[in-house]
Amino acid sequence: MTEIGAPNRRATTFIGGNGGEWAVVSQRALLGPPIAAVSRVAMIFGSTPGDCRDAAWILRGVATNDRYTTREEKHSLVEKQVPIGRPEATRAALILLRKNADWWAMPQDERRAVLEEQSHHIAIGLRYLPAVARRLLHCRDLESEAPFDFLGFLDFAPADEVAFEDMLGQLRSTKEWSYMEREIDIRLVKPDR
Amino acid sequence: MTEIGAPNRRATTFIGGNGGEWAVVSQRALLGPPIAAVSRVAMIFGSTPGDCRDAAWILRGVATNDRYTTREEKHSLVEKQVPIGRPEATRAALILLRKNADWWAMPQDERRAVLEEQSHHIAIGLRYLPAVARRLLHCRDLESEAPFDFLGFLDFAPADEVAFEDMLGQLRSTKEWSYMEREIDIRLVKPDR
Numbered sequence: 440m441t442e443i444g445a446p447n448r449r450a451t452t453f454i455g456g457n458g459g460e461w462a463v464v465s466q467r468a469l470l471g472p473p474i475a476a477v478s479r480v481a482m483i484f485g486s487t488p489g490d491c492r493d494a495a496w497i498l499r500g501v502a503t504n505d506r507y508t509t510r511e512e513k514h515s516l517v518e519k520q521v522p523i524g525r526p527e528a529t530r531a532a533l534i535l536l537r538k539n540a541d542w543w544a545m546p547q548d549e550r551r552a553v554l555e556e557q558s559h560h561i562a563i564g565l566r567y568l569p570a571v572a573r574r575l576l577h578c579r580d581l582e583s584e585a586p587f588d589f590l591g592f593l594d595f596a597p598a599d600e601v602a603f604e605d606m607l608g609q610l611r612s613t614k615e616w617s618y619m620e621r622e623i624d625i626r627l628v629k630p631d632r
Numbered sequence: 633m634t635e636i637g638a639p640n641r642r643a644t645t646f647i648g649g650n651g652g653e654w655a656v657v658s659q660r661a662l663l664g665p666p667i668a669a670v671s672r673v674a675m676i677f678g679s680t681p682g683d684c685r686d687a688a689w690i691l692r693g694v695a696t697n698d699r700y701t702t703r704e705e706k707h708s709l710v711e712k713q714v715p716i717g718r719p720e721a722t723r724a725a726l727i728l729l730r731k732n733a734d735w736w737a738m739p740q741d742e743r744r745a746v747l748e749e750q751s752h753h754i755a756i757g758l759r760y761l762p763a764v765a766r767r768l769l770h771c772r773d774l775e776s777e778a779p780f781d782f783l784g785f786l787d788f789a790p791a792d793e794v795a796f797e798d799m800l801g802q803l804r805s806t807k808e809w810s811y812m813e814r815e816i817d818i819r820l821v822k823p824d825r
Contacts, residue, residue, distance in 0.1 A: 445777040501773045509741040548702040551740070580694045580773045584638040 446485040449502040451576055453533060453590065454481040456494040461531060461627035471537065471621030474586075480533060480627060482592065498535065500576025500590040507551050512561050519568035528572060528594035529629040532603065536589040537621035543579075558613035567606045570599040587621065639678040642695040644769055646726060646783065647674040649687040654724060654820035664730065664814030667779075673726060673820060675785065691728065693769025693783040700744050705754050712761035721765060721787035722822040725796065729782040730814035736772075751806035760799045763792040780814065 455474070459481025466476055475495040491497055505513060523531075542550065554560045564573070574592045578585035595603050607624075610616060648656075648667070652674025659669055668688040684690055698706060716724075735743065747753045757766070767785045771778035788796050800817075803809060 447773075447775055447777050449773075450775050499775050501775065503773050504736045504743075505739045508739045510739045513739040543697045546698045546701045546703045546706045547740075547744070550697075577773055580640075580642075580696050580770055581775045582640055582643050582692050582694065583775070584640050 447501055450485055450499055452483045453498045454491055454494045455496040462630050464626040464628050466625045469622040469624055470619055498590055500578045503577045507554050515565055521569040521572050523572045523574050523594050527596040530597055530600055531594040531627040533625040534591040535587045535623040537587045538618045539620040542618035554615050558615035560615055563609050567602055571595045571603055640694055643678055643692055645676045646691045647684055647687045648689045655823050657819040657821050659818045662815040662817055663812055693771045696770045700747050708758055714762040714765050716765045716767050716787050720789040723790055723793055724787040724820040726818040727784040728780045728816040730780045731811045732813040735811035747808050751808035753808055756802050760795055764788045764796055
């Protein structure tokens with residue numbers, strides 16, 4: 440039987456519990472119900488982590504094709520962005536988002552218009568590259584029901600934390616954010632070894 | 633532990649084997665490797681079917697938000713389309729598709745331009761509504777690796793089979809189809825009870 444069960448190579452799994460390289464500094468539910476408070480978060484590439492018996496929660500997402508980005512925007516992003524995991528990036532945020540039914544009922548052109556022409560999501564993000572590195576993951580179309588549509592993992596050096604807050608503040612004031620029905624903001628620090 | 637395991641309500645599972653309401657009339661690999669030949673296909677709503685021990689293969693996909701459709705196109709589609717499962721729709725096709733890396737590397741605006749402005753995918757499909765009913769499912773972003781990006785299940789009355797072939801022939805001659813790297817066409821009939 441060829442049941443398809445191999446992990447998706449574009450998947451990333453976050454395990455909340457007592458283990459993992461990231462220590463939780465704060466965990467806030469800005470909109471909608473919270474998830475269990477944890478002291479550590481492990482980030483694992485792929486969708487089938489091994490031992491998760493002690494996990495309070497497991498969240499998965501998949502890095503997908505560009506959903507809204509145009510060629511010109513992609514060119515600017517690729518030119519400026521850096522991958523997550525730089526040694527100096529000892530601060531991070533894991534942002535969990537879920538948009539409402541109105542958002543998902545909109546056709547592609549209208550979602551694009553809200554996201555960029557009205558909210559400047561891509562343009563705002565671009566201004567904070569390469570200080571902030573991002574891994575952006577989609578969860579809505581997994582085969583199992585997910586509590587969030589989108590997981591954003593962003594890491595940065597301590598000196599860039601103010602800039603990161605500034606970026607988040609701008610994004611949260613946009614029209615796009617008016618479609619959010621759930622948002623959880625988990626701040627992380629990589630302890631000295 | 634809040635591992636997320638409930639089936640996605642937008643998922644559909646196809647089980648190829650010896651059971652199920654659809655009898656296989658033909659099964660052709662048009663591009664890329666075939667999958668195991670089966671005599672029957674079961675279609676199950678949701679992603680966690682029960683007993684699949686006798687299945688030769690299991691394919692899952694999720695009905696997602698509009699990826700390319702504009703408001704105007706969506707309006708036309710919604711006005712004309714009918715759901716799958718009409719009593720007279722005793723013929724069906726299950727089309728399994730995988731696009732190549734070039735397709736997925738394109739930004740949103742370029743994929744849209746190839747799909748519609750250059751290939752008229754939505755416009756072609758629209759001409760065959762409501763004779764052909766469709767359930768269009770995405771697989772690429774499941775948490776487990778999928779052999780196809782897209783599953784199309786289309787059902788129609790026997791009298792509309794010629795029209796259906798005509799539609800498929802038009803789509804297969806488009807620029808969009810030049811990005812396919814795998815295509816399997818399974819034809820189905822619902823036997824008299």
